[in-house]
Amino acid sequence: NAGVTQTPKFQVLKTGQSMTLQCAQDMNHNSMYWYRQDPGMGLRLIYYSASEGTTDKGEVPNGYNVSRLNKREFSLRLESAAPSQTSVYFCASNQGSEQYFGPGTRLTVT
Amino acid sequence: QKEVEQNSGPLSVPEGAIASLNCTYSDRVSQSFFWYRQYSGKSPELIMSIYSNGDKEDGRFTAQLNKASQYVSLLIRDSQPSDSATYLCAVKESSYKLIFGSGTRLLVRP
Numbered sequence: 001n002a003g004v005t006q007t008p009k010f011q012v013l014k015t016g017q018s019m020t021l022q023c024a025q026d027m028n029h030n031s032m033y034w035y036r037q038d039p040g041m042g043l044r045l046i047y048y049s050a051s052e053g054t055t056d057k058g059e060v061p062n063g064y065n066v067s068r069l070n071k072r073e074f075s076l077r078l079e080s081a082a083p084s085q086t087s088v089y090f091c092a093s094n095q096g097s098e099q100y101f102g103p104g105t106r107l108t109v110t
Numbered sequence: 111q112k113e114v115e116q117n118s119g120p121l122s123v124p125e126g127a128i129a130s131l132n133c134t135y136s137d138r139v140s141q142s143f144f145w146y147r148q149y150s151g152k153s154p155e156l157i158m159s160i161y162s163n164g165d166k167e168d169g170r171f172t173a174q175l176n177k178a179s180q181y182v183s184l185l186i187r188d189s190q191p192s193d194s195a196t197y198l199c200a201v202k203e204s205s206y207k208l209i210f211g212s213g214t215r216l217l218v219r220p
Contacts, residue, residue: 031206040118040212041212042198042210042211042212042213043154043198043210044210045207045208048206048207050205050206058207090153090154097142097144097159097202098144098156098159099144099156099200099208100156101153101154101155102153103152103153104152104153
């Protein structure tokens, strides 16, 4: 089992460009999450999907959209990137209480 | 707003000592608590979960929960340099969401 996988690992965007971060899990988990992590601020929830076909906003959803493509895949889209979106993005999944994280995507917006 | 508070550290201990990491939370009805370890440049890794008052031991790790005082702690016995990392406390907010503290950086000196 690969667990939770994310692509790409690194990305540099110019302000205004768009991109989609991909996430997939092979643990048959119902719920999936997108977080961002900035220095000194811990993990902040952007969006989550409690089950296939549903998505909900988290703490910091502005500037992002998500798609729960199927039970395995949950993507995060930045339509018009801004320097404030420079961060490390983690995808996670869980069944029950315990969440498991992907390796992360380091995004820089110049 | 529900909060999870941790001292950012760094907490510096000599090799072989006991490291004590603390976390307080604001939501009295929280029932599930987690400790994640995060090495620099890596994703968070779940190391302990605790759901009831008292102590829970797993190898060199002991999680302690006191719901009346709204704190949860993690003790690491016989600390090793490989334990040097940031430790994130997380509290379950709802059926699907966790709230994370900003983490405590632990440094174990050889």
